[in-house]
Amino acid sequence: MTTDTAVLPTVSSPLPPPAVRRRGVLPQLGVDTSYSLVSFPLAILAFVLVVTGLAVGTGLLVVWIGVAVLAGTLVAARGLATVERAWLPGVLGHPLPAPAYTTGTGGRVRRLLTPLRDPQCWLDVLHAVLRFPFAILSFVVTVTFWAGALGGLTYALWDWSLPDASASPDNQDLLELLGFESTAGRRILLYTVLGVVFAVLLPFAVRGAAVLQAQVGRALLTSRAATQAELGRLAQGRDAAVAAEAVALRRLERDIHDGPQQHLVRLGMDLSRAQRQLDRDPEAARTTLGEAAGLAREALEELRALSRGIAPPVLADRGLAAALAAVAARSPVPVELAVDLDEERLAPAVENTAYFVVSEALANVAKHSGATACRVAVTRIGDRLRVVVEDDGAGGAVLAPGHGLAGLTDRLLAVDGVLTVDSPRGGPTRLVAELPCG
Known part of the structure; x- marks a missing residue:
């Protein structure tokens, strides 16, 4: 069986992206409605508690009792903000990071002052104040559209119970206010049509009002947490880069020595x-x-x-496609190579990482899989580079510390990439690496 090292000009069929689980219209309407209705009394409670606590605490600062009042107000705002955060993923449709609050240490006075020194607690207080008008708007829109839809669609069932317009000249319905003659049939038709209009607009109106209020919560309650998570991710990537380079250096030293x-x-x-x-x-x-x-x-x-x-010279001189063709030609396992890249060169770090992934994966295939054939596909999808290595070997590859794929994980993490492996016992094995092209 010969090794095919040709760089194919055709586009390899990429795997479809993982499906995002979305709610249907009615389940989402239920979530949005519950959020708007429950948020209204909670917003009132938060607004009254925070405004009162800030006013009383500020006024009592001269006798130091105000410090405890302010600290208690911030703790209460934090608790109410936690309840709000529990709602946000269901309304916005995606998970949100939770902030890391400052932990109190030391004596009682120092622990008492901890909420006052925590920026997120003050953002929780600000949210309690700014959220109030949005909660009112969301509640009013939700109640109005639900009432219009339910009342209009069921009007034919309770029209008989309304007082007769002829009994009092001041008792007029909508038709009479518009200058038309009012009859039972016309009233039922008009209000039913209005009910249908409200019912059609109901999911959109309630959804818009709920998302508007939820976005206020996302900006104030999770934006700092998102920044903290990004900093943690960058630190993790830096540590992974250091670990990957240390492993590569140790292996190079061992290979040179041996x-x-x-x-x-x-x-x-x-x-x-x-x-x-x-x-x-x-x-x-x-x-x-x-x-x-x-x-x-x-x-x-x-x-x-x-x-x-x-870093082979061919990679720097001729690019990733030529370098992968060379590494595929040296593989003892026959490799089918499909590369679909723009003529423009990628960033050196991206090309080096992709080359390293393919080189290490083919080395693992040759050493451990017992495969008779392997396929490598490299495709650029938007601003992401996707590398897929498949073989027909025995499988059983795992992403765990101490295994051969741990170095690949660290190398990808260093450039903000991800590695997934599907390798059931008995095979086949499918390794997918995705990394940004920037």
């Missing part, structure tokens, strides 16, 4: 022996020099192989 260094030591010994043999046995010296030349060639080949594992 390979070229041993050959060079042997080469030095052979050259010394040949030097001693030159005078008394020239023929033996010639044989020793031949062996030394062979050792020099082996050491040179091993050094070239090691340099290809770090």
Whole structure:
């Protein structure tokens, strides 16, 4: 079976993105309605509690009792903000990070002052004040549209219970206010049509009002947490880069020690022996020099192989596609390679990472999988580079510390990439790496 190292011009079919679980119209309407109705009394409670607590606490600061009142107000605002955060993912449709509050340490006074020193507690207070008008708007819109829809659609069932307009000149319905003659049939038709209009607009109106209020909560209650999460992600990526480079350095040192260094030591010994043999046995010296030349060639080949594992010259000179074609050609397992990239070169860090992923994956396939064929597909999708390596081997690959794929995970994490592996026992194995192209 021959190895196919051609870079195909066609686009490999990428896997569809993972489906996002979305609610239907009616379940989402129920969530939005519950949020708007429950948020209204909670918003009143939060507004009254925070405004009162801030006013009383500020007024009592001269006698130091105000410090405790302010701290208690901030703690209460934090509790109400926690309730709001529990609602937000259901309304907005995606998870939101939770902020890390400052933990109180030290004596009682220091622990008492902890909420006053926490920026997120003050954002919770600000949310309690700014949320109030949005909660009123959301409540009014929700009640109005629900009342219009239910009242209009059921009007035919309770029209008979309304007082007769002829009994009092001041008792007029909508038709009479508009200047039309009012009859039971016309009233039922008009209000039913209005009910249908309200029912059609109901999901959109309630959804818009709920999202508007939820966005206020997202901006004040989770934006700082998102910043903290981003900083943590960057720190994790930095640590992963350091760990990946340390592992690569240790492996390079080991490979040099076990390979070229041993050959060079042997080469030095052979050259010394040949030097001693030159005078008394020239023929033996010639044989020793031949062996030394062979050792020099082996050491040179091993050094070239090691340099290809770090950053091969073809990658810098001709780009990722040519470098992957070269690594596929050297693989002992036949490789089908499909690369679909723009003519524009990617960032060096991206190309190096993608090359490293494919090189390490093919090395693992050759060493551990027992595969007879392998397929590598590299595709650019928008601003993401997607690398897929599949083989028909025995499977069983896992992403766990100490396994061969741990280094790939760290290397991808260092450039904000992700690695997923699907490798059931018995195979096949499918490795998917995604990393940003910027």
